[in-house]
Amino acid sequence: MVDIRNEIPPRDIAQFLARALEFSASARALILSLLAAGFEVKRKPDRSFVTSADLRVEQRLRELIGKHFPDHGIIGEEYPPTRPEAPFQWIMDPIDGTEDFVQRMPAFGSILALHYRGEPVVGVIDHPVLDIRVSAGLGLGTHRNGERVILTDLDPAVIDGSERVMLPARANFTKHRDDGALFDAVARAHPNHRIYRTCFSHICAILGMADAAIDYGNPIWDLAASRILMEEAGGKFLGVRAWDVPGVGRVYGSIMGKPTLVDRLATHFNQ
Amino acid sequence: MVDIRNEIPPRDIAQFLARALEFSASARALILSLLAAGFEVKRKPDRSFVTSADLRVEQRLRELIGKHFPDHGIIGEEYPPTRPEAPFQWIMDPIDGTEDFVQRMPAFGSILALHYRGEPVVGVIDHPVLDIRVSAGLGLGTHRNGERVILTDLDPAVIDGSERVMLPARANFTKHRDDGALFDAVARAHPNHRIYRTCFSHICAILGMADAAIDYGNPIWDLAASRILMEEAGGKFLGVRAWDVPGVGRVYGSIMGKPTLVDRLATHFNQ
Numbered sequence: 001m002v003d004i005r006n007e008i009p010p011r012d013i014a015q016f017l018a019r020a021l022e023f024s025a026s027a028r029a030l031i032l033s034l035l036a037a038g039f040e041v042k043r044k045p046d047r048s049f050v051t052s053a054d055l056r057v058e059q060r061l062r063e064l065i066g067k068h069f070p071d072h073g074i075i076g077e078e079y080p081p082t083r084p085e086a087p088f089q090w091i092m093d094p095i096d097g098t099e100d101f102v103q104r105m106p107a108f109g110s111i112l113a114l115h116y117r118g119e120p121v122v123g124v125i126d127h128p129v130l131d132i133r134v135s136a137g138l139g140l141g142t143h144r145n146g147e148r149v150i151l152t153d154l155d156p157a158v159i160d161g162s163e164r165v166m167l168p169a170r171a172n173f174t175k176h177r178d179d180g181a182l183f184d185a186v187a188r189a190h191p192n193h194r195i196y197r198t199c200f201s202h203i204c205a206i207l208g209m210a211d212a213a214i215d216y217g218n219p220i221w222d223l224a225a226s227r228i229l230m231e232e233a234g235g236k237f238l239g240v241r242a243w244d245v246p247g248v249g250r251v252y253g254s255i256m257g258k259p260t261l262v263d264r265l266a267t268h269f270n271q
Numbered sequence: 272m273v274d275i276r277n278e279i280p281p282r283d284i285a286q287f288l289a290r291a292l293e294f295s296a297s298a299r300a301l302i303l304s305l306l307a308a309g310f311e312v313k314r315k316p317d318r319s320f321v322t323s324a325d326l327r328v329e330q331r332l333r334e335l336i337g338k339h340f341p342d343h344g345i346i347g348e349e350y351p352p353t354r355p356e357a358p359f360q361w362i363m364d365p366i367d368g369t370e371d372f373v374q375r376m377p378a379f380g381s382i383l384a385l386h387y388r389g390e391p392v393v394g395v396i397d398h399p400v401l402d403i404r405v406s407a408g409l410g411l412g413t414h415r416n417g418e419r420v421i422l423t424d425l426d427p428a429v430i431d432g433s434e435r436v437m438l439p440a441r442a443n444f445t446k447h448r449d450d451g452a453l454f455d456a457v458a459r460a461h462p463n464h465r466i467y468r469t470c471f472s473h474i475c476a477i478l479g480m481a482d483a484a485i486d487y488g489n490p491i492w493d494l495a496a497s498r499i500l501m502e503e504a505g506g507k508f509l510g511v512r513a514w515d516v517p518g519v520g521r522v523y524g525s526i527m528g529k530p531t532l533v534d535r536l537a538t539h540f541n542q
Contacts, residue, residue: 047433099435100480103435103479103480103481104478104480105475105480105481106377106401130377130401161442162318164370164374167466169462169463169464169465170458170459170462170464171432171462171463171464174462180459183458184455184458187441187454187455187458188441188451191440191441191442191445192440192442192468193440193441193442193466194440194466194467194468195438195464195465195466196465196467197463197465204376207375208374209371209374209375209376210374210376
């Protein structure tokens with residue numbers, strides 16, 4: 001199987017990654033200033049939160065991308081897509097975990113990724129309050145605040161209920177269709193779970209703080225950076241579900257983490 | 272009903288609180304230095320983690336308390352009780368969330384409380400990595416990093432599934448006896464839940480980042496600071512279960528947070 005991403009010169013990937021880190025740093029500075037200065041909070045039609053901060057951070061990222069990469073497309077949570085036909089697409093969730101952001105819970109993050117013909121090339125997840133920025137470029141490894149991240153697999157013998165699994169909330173399994181029983185089964189089989197409801201759960205798995213993370217019922221911008229971050233760290237990213245929700249678009253179910261545990265968790269989704 | 276804590280001169284409470292804050296600051300400095308320098312990790316007979324850091328932090332806190340309050344008792348997770356007959360008892364979990372501490376997940380915390388004849392007088396929960404220290408003294412209010420915390424109750428109309436509830440993991444409901452069905456029922460009724468598995472879940476409720484938190488199946492040192500922190504912030508703390516576990520001692524089930532939601536959550540435990 002040919003990886004279409006091999007068409008991209010490695011030097012370009014390093015440049016895209018360097019720019020993505022600049023963009024992410026700029027987004028962090030803006031987020032921290034808005035946290036200090038205050039922002040407006042509204043509810044979207046689906047009752048989820050949106051703030052003036054989400055809008056302003058996405059605007060800033062779009063401006064920066066448009067300036068440096070005028071022929072690239074942009075997909076973001078808060079505005080319509082730009083240049084959807086372009087082979088390179090920047091995908092972002094300016095503030096993932098807006099409810100946490102509104103409540104000043106520190107686990108919210110800012111997600112930015114570059115995809116080439118649907119495949120991830122660069123990914124950055126930034127946690128401004130936690131001061132954790134994790135980045136990856138294809139073939140360049142995954143780094144946390146500049147330091148290389150290397151995952152080691154889990155010994156199957158320790159998958160005994162003590163393995164640490166980041167779960168989505170039960171709400172993620174019921175908001176689009178009733179998969180609540182799937183939540184119940186996974187929670188029962190892996191009782192040492194944590195639920196953070198933001199991309200920090202992905203980061204916990206990418207950095208090896210947890211053994212795996214499950215994401216469920218979320219659109220592409222919530223996942224856009226996680227596959228490249230996980231694969232470049234030596235872990236496994238597995239898409240297990242994808243379906244279309246009217247008025248929302250395509251949503252996904254994914255598992256990421258130490259390969260042995262990812263495969264074990266996948267069995268719940270194959271039934 | 273007479274509150275036995277009224278026997279304590281208010282000036283003494285302010286002094287106890289000031290000392291508790293000193294002790295907590297000293298524990299934080301030690302924890303951060305051990306995080307940087309490294310520490311040994313072992314498994315206890317119940318397979319939970321203990322590290323040389325847990326032991327050293329508890330030792331330091333015991334030394335400080337013994338120096339300033341030689342007639343007070345001390346109860347901690349890692350060493351046997353000191354002066355169990357004393358009316359004043361310092362109760363501590365030097366590192367709550369040791370597994371998170373070992374894995375460098377930032378939600379671990381350090382718990383310290385002073386009880387008088389079984390009732391809480393002073394409480395401090397400190398999160399070294401998050402730079403959040405929350406403290407309270409009877410009649411003195413609850414403060415976060417020195418700033419007053421005041422909770423407002425929840426409008427009952429918004430208890431519609433969007434309320435934010437911090438849950439224990441399912442493992443907490445099954446490790447001592449099989450109350451797994453109780454976890455399933457609460458998770459189903461309140462699907463916008465987060466699970467942090469450390470005292471940071473209490474802090475989220477105490478600071479109003481979440482609307483309520485449930486703690487289940489943990490000993491006194493995990494809860495010792497939370498009631499006074501919650502009550503002095505204007506919230507409600509409700510003990511809903513207590514039972515003895517051979518080899519572990521007494522463990523508790525508690526609900527804390529905005530009063531209307533605490534009462535609603537309590538209905539699950541009364542069935």
